[in-house]
Amino acid sequence: MPRFLKEYFNRNGFGLGSVMLGLVLFWTVGLIILPQLSMLDFSFRPNLPPPEIGGPKDLYTLENYKYLIFGPEGGSQSYNAVDLRVFYRTLIAAVFVTMFNLMLCYPIAYYLAQTKGNHIRVLALMLIIPYWINEILRAFALRIIFGESGVLNNVLVGMGVFDTPFDFIRNDIALYAGLGYAYILLMIFPIYNVIESLDRNQIEAARDMGASWPRIHWRVVIPYAKPGISSGCTMVFMLSAGALAAPQILGGPSSLWFTQLIYQQFNDNSDWPQGAAYAVVLLVTCILLVLALMRLFKVNMGDIGK
Amino acid sequence: MSAGVGVNLEDLWIRFGDFVAVREANVHINGGDFFSFLGPSGCGKTTILRAVSGFLEPSQGNVLIGGNNMKGIGPNKRPTALIFQNLALFPLMKVWENITFSMEIKGASTKQRRKRADELLDMIALTGQGEKLPAELSGGQKQRVAIARALCAEPDVLLLDEPLSALDLKLRQHMRSELREIQKRVGITFIYITHDQGEALTMSDNIAVMRDGVIDQIGDGKSIYNDPNTAFAASFVGENNVFRGTVKQVIGNEVMIRTNRSGDLMARISTANQGKLKQGDEAMLFIRPEAFALAPAGTQGDHFVTAQVTKEEFEGSAFNIFMEGEGGKEIKVALPNVGQSFESHMGEAMTLEYQVKNAVALPAGVLATE
Amino acid sequence: MKNFSLMRIGIWVYLALFFSYLLGPLVIMSVTAFNSPGFPRAAPWECLTFEWFSALFQDERILNGIKNSILVGAGTVTLSVAMGLAGALMLTQIWPKLRATYYTIIIAPILIPGVVIGISTLVFWDRVNRLFGLEADSFLSNGLFLTVIGQSTFIASYCMLVLVARLQRYDNGLTEAALDLGATHAQAFRKVLLPFMRPAIASAAVLAFLASFENYNTTTFTFGEYPTLTIELAQKVRYGITPAISALAFIIVVLTVFAALANEAGIRRKELVAAARKSATVEELESGKLRLPGFLSSNAAAVILVVVAMMTIAVVGTAAVYSPQQCIADVREQKRLETDLKVQELLQRRAEQAARRDAEQAEQSGQEPTTEDTTPKASNNSGFGNVFDPGALQDDGTDDPEEEPATPGNNSGFGNVFDPNALQSD
Numbered sequence A: 001m002p003r004f005l006k007e008y009f010n011r012n013g014f015g016l017g018s019v020m021l022g023l024v025l026f027w028t029v030g031l032i033i034l035p036q037l038s039m040l041d042f043s044f045r046p047n048l049p050p051p052e053i054g055g056p057k058d059l060y061t062l063e064n065y066k067y068l069i070f071g072p073e074g075g076s077q078s079y080n081a082v083d084l085r086v087f088y089r090t091l092i093a094a095v096f097v098t099m100f101n102l103m104l105c106y107p108i109a110y111y112l113a114q115t116k117g118n119h120i121r122v123l124a125l126m127l128i129i130p131y132w133i134n135e136i137l138r139a140f141a142l143r144i145i146f147g148e149s150g151v152l153n154n155v156l157v158g159m160g161v162f163d164t165p166f167d168f169i170r171n172d173i174a175l176y177a178g179l180g181y182a183y184i185l186l187m188i189f190p191i192y193n194v195i196e197s198l199d200r201n202q203i204e205a206a207r208d209m210g211a212s213w214p215r216i217h218w219r220v221v222i223p224y225a226k227p228g229i230s231s232g233c234t235m236v237f238m239l240s241a242g243a244l245a246a247p248q249i250l251g252g253p254s255s256l257w258f259t260q261l262i263y264q265q266f267n268d269n270s271d272w273p274q275g276a277a278y279a280v281v282l283l284v285t286c287i288l289l290v291l292a293l294m295r296l297f298k299v300n301m302g303d304i305g306k
Numbered sequence B: 001m002s003a004g005v006g007v008n009l010e011d012l013w014i015r016f017g018d019f020v021a022v023r024e025a026n027v028h029i030n031g032g033d034f035f036s037f038l039g040p041s042g043c044g045k046t047t048i049l050r051a052v053s054g055f056l057e058p059s060q061g062n063v064l065i066g067g068n069n070m071k072g073i074g075p076n077k078r079p080t081a082l083i084f085q086n087l088a089l090f091p092l093m094k095v096w097e098n099i100t101f102s103m104e105i106k107g108a109s110t111k112q113r114r115k116r117a118d119e120l121l122d123m124i125a126l127t128g129q130g131e132k133l134p135a136e137l138s139g140g141q142k143q144r145v146a147i148a149r150a151l152c153a154e155p156d157v158l159l160l161d162e163p164l165s166a167l168d169l170k171l172r173q174h175m176r177s178e179l180r181e182i183q184k185r186v187g188i189t190f191i192y193i194t195h196d197q198g199e200a201l202t203m204s205d206n207i208a209v210m211r212d213g214v215i216d217q218i219g220d221g222k223s224i225y226n227d228p229n230t231a232f233a234a235s236f237v238g239e240n241n242v243f244r245g246t247v248k249q250v251i252g253n254e255v256m257i258r259t260n261r262s263g264d265l266m267a268r269i270s271t272a273n274q275g276k277l278k279q280g281d282e283a284m285l286f287i288r289p290e291a292f293a294l295a296p297a298g299t300q301g302d303h304f305v306t307a308q309v310t311k312e313e314f315e316g317s318a319f320n321i322f323m324e325g326e327g328g329k330e331i332k333v334a335l336p337n338v339g340q341s342f343e344s345h346m347g348e349a350m351t352l353e354y355q356v357k358n359a360v361a362l363p364a365g366v367l368a369t370e
Numbered sequence C: 001m002k003n004f005s006l007m008r009i010g011i012w013v014y015l016a017l018f019f020s021y022l023l024g025p026l027v028i029m030s031v032t033a034f035n036s037p038g039f040p041r042a043a044p045w046e047c048l049t050f051e052w053f054s055a056l057f058q059d060e061r062i063l064n065g066i067k068n069s070i071l072v073g074a075g076t077v078t079l080s081v082a083m084g085l086a087g088a089l090m091l092t093q094i095w096p097k098l099r100a101t102y103y104t105i106i107i108a109p110i111l112i113p114g115v116v117i118g119i120s121t122l123v124f125w126d127r128v129n130r131l132f133g134l135e136a137d138s139f140l141s142n143g144l145f146l147t148v149i150g151q152s153t154f155i156a157s158y159c160m161l162v163l164v165a166r167l168q169r170y171d172n173g174l175t176e177a178a179l180d181l182g183a184t185h186a187q188a189f190r191k192v193l194l195p196f197m198r199p200a201i202a203s204a205a206v207l208a209f210l211a212s213f214e215n216y217n218t219t220t221f222t223f224g225e226y227p228t229l230t231i232e233l234a235q236k237v238r239y240g241i242t243p244a245i246s247a248l249a250f251i252i253v254v255l256t257v258f259a260a261l262a263n264e265a266g267i268r269r270k271e272l273v274a275a276a277r278k279s280a281t282v283e284e285l286e287s288g289k290l291r292l293p294g295f296l297s298s299n300a301a302a303v304i305l306v307v308v309a310m311m312t313i314a315v316v317g318t319a320a321v322y323s324p325q326q327c328i329a330d331v332r333e334q335k336r337l338e339t340d341l342k343v344q345e346l347l348q349r350r351a352e353q354a355a356r357r358d359a360e361q362a363e364q365s366g367q368e369p370t371t372e373d374t375t376p377k378a379s380n381n382s383g384f385g386n387v388f389d390p391g392a393l394q395d396d397g398t399d400d401p402e403e404e405p406a407t408p409g410n411n412s413g414f415g416n417v418f419d420p421n422a423l424q425s426d
Ligand SMILES: Nc1ncnc2c1ncn2[C@@H]1O[C@H](COP(=O)(O)OP(=O)(O)O)[C@@H](O)[C@H]1O
Pocket: B016, B019, B021, B039, B040, B041, B042, B043, B044, B045, B046, B047, B048
């Protein structure tokens, strides 16, 4: 038995040590690594009926990836313009949602972290309560508001801003509001955690030297809060790009989210390998984007989840 | 009173990777002894204790408790109880639950545990405080609870890792005698760790002096103080004035040393080094501050030192005089305060006298505070 | 100074806007649960009704969904807290060179899109199932198992984060002390480490349950025969919305507020008790006669909790005896009257026109005005939604009124406007 294993069992005892090791291995290998590898492998296989899986026809192929780029074989277009556009639009929209969220949440995170008093606890509670409520119901609530005869249209038409109700859903406004809404907490918390540890004297000192508020934030607070900001942005970006419920409920009919394509491949077309390939593309692209941004802003993986 | 259970370390080595934390330790601890490991922090004391209590497997060598080899026996199966450096009281258990934790493990009833807790609380003078949480106790009280908890396990050997280091001076001195008291009463072997030589000297039957993982000397307090084996032991235990030089002449168990700065001085060779010092060897000569006496001015000889007074200090029990010897060497002299009047000699040159049997010559070596 | 107060106002305006964005939708949704129209709407207010609650409690699929959610939640909480705790413990003792890699692996599921986790779980366990030569309906491809496994993959990461935060404050010396006093490793774990971790384990369990309860993205691929409440809700919301869903949301909101208040009150009480213990004398502690502060004293959260509880009881009591039938009948009557009036006017106008036409062209026989030519304008998509809007009724042409008597109380049609599937045909 290798030394570190022996030490490990000495430290934890054999029974407890085995249970712990078993759970960790099951989680990391059985639930995280193998399923992802399995999905990757699956995405390179043809869509076969169950009896033929593992049979002679079950050969590796790039077909599923080709489909995303070039569309169905013998299709009228040289590129799969529809799916590629959805993909591209999803990423861009997720970036915008992330930026919107950051701008919305940074001030509140700063305020919560740097203000003292009892009302802060109340505000924090009010912040958390919406997130104890089902994601679907949150989207549903927004749909009541943005619906054609929803509250917002009633108000706007009543005030005479519009003559006819505005279709917030078809114009994707409901979707963006919903995605923004869904991940507010994930943006606020990391930023809050970092700013809370910022010594107030630093800000006082900067103010003392006559720096304006925007300047203090730009030069003192934001550089300090960078790990929190990038952690929040990473999570919000990944989750918005991977969102499914909000686009399904709030999305306009003509604008699909990439996850909806994956969903359709799985549930409507029953083409699992194709869906797996799309999922791999989504995962890899998102990870590459996040890694690139993390390198750009010089933050570590260790900052995520703090 | 039982004879107690002895502990032996046989050729004990403990390594962390390439780093050797304990090197070739051979220690025999008598049953019922109060035994101290004394050394500066980082010298490997805790490491030895963890090997005795079973948290660490020695890289080499054996730990014997009561003659039984402890190899492969876990800490929960050894007849030892450890009092941790930070006490490690269970924060969520009440004091009485803390104390009787070892009984809970063995499945004792609540009634039995309450009864034993009350006895032990009486013993540590915390009668009636069993319902408190550790956080609600003062430092000294926590200390005593930790001792009671360890004693409740009825160990053959009690291991204490700098248990007093977190206490203030007054309490520390009080706890010294209290610990010694308790040890006498329960009659089990105590292995005590400290970096405070005063603690070691006042409490212990025997002391092992450690440096960088090596045990320099084992013996009772008197022999370590009066007859150190190494320059390190001489300088670490108690205060000492050191004079460097080379051996000029060996005369039986005494030696004439040509010091670098204070001329030729006579000294006794420490017992462990008799026959080892030869002419021309580099040597160190140690004289305790209290071994000096004032001599008539101008007296010269091989047990006189002349120096200029640079600082005077009244400590209560003694007058401390700091002098600058030849070549800038600082010498500390402690004159006992026994009622005589003391006039200031600031700036004057004075002659000091010592008895040769009170000066110890040792081979040159590392000093404790260099 | 002026600048300063301007900033203060700015902050308050911002806070107000922020929290209305956050809470407004929930408030409006809650209000719609008590309004009688079949399409969830807060204005115009028609009748206070509790019928959507009874509709909710009669909905088999919702009830079944709740049952499945609880099953899945129980499994997920158990598995993720166990794995999260093991993962956190391992993180504190893993070989330093491996630590960064290990941390990346166990934190990754938080960043992997839920859809991807769902798919990979499905694909992998399907393969394992085939490897073992099991049937398609075996335990391994059972929706319950797959959902628990899939959700736990990433929920365990959340649990791990919560637990690690507390574990960092744990002194490993405590475990060693327990071992030294004769405890086995399992006893030391159970009697020392676990009690220390209990608050964090409770938070992790709550977090895990909430995350499991609301999860959609992963579950939608794995649920199989066990549609959870979220899945059922999503189906319903996608194919038409009714105030019964608002009623469910309202119940969840109320439960949440209760839980939050109870939690606050609990924390505050603990603080008070600790303070009381600190200032207590030995005798008081010993005799157990320590006078603890009353539950409600200096505890605002507890007071609010009690008030909200009483209000809830009052509302439920009202609901039991209150009947909105009269009001609904009145509103219907009023609408009918208005409509009748309009129909009358219309008929009259048409009759006049017809009479004029009759007079002009005697050879053509007088046609009875019918409702057949009153289909909504094709371009006016909003027509359905505005039927109930009295304002719209008044200005919006004379074509619509005939619709009203034709579909009294049947509102399912309106919801279909929003059915994404109906519109996704392009
Ligand atoms: N688990 C360990 N891994 C590596 N080095 C250690 C470990 N434990 C102790 N050491 C090293 O061993 C030396 C002795 O430590 P210790 O026995 O704790 O000293 P002390 O005498 O102050 O109690 C120190 O230099 C310490 O850094």
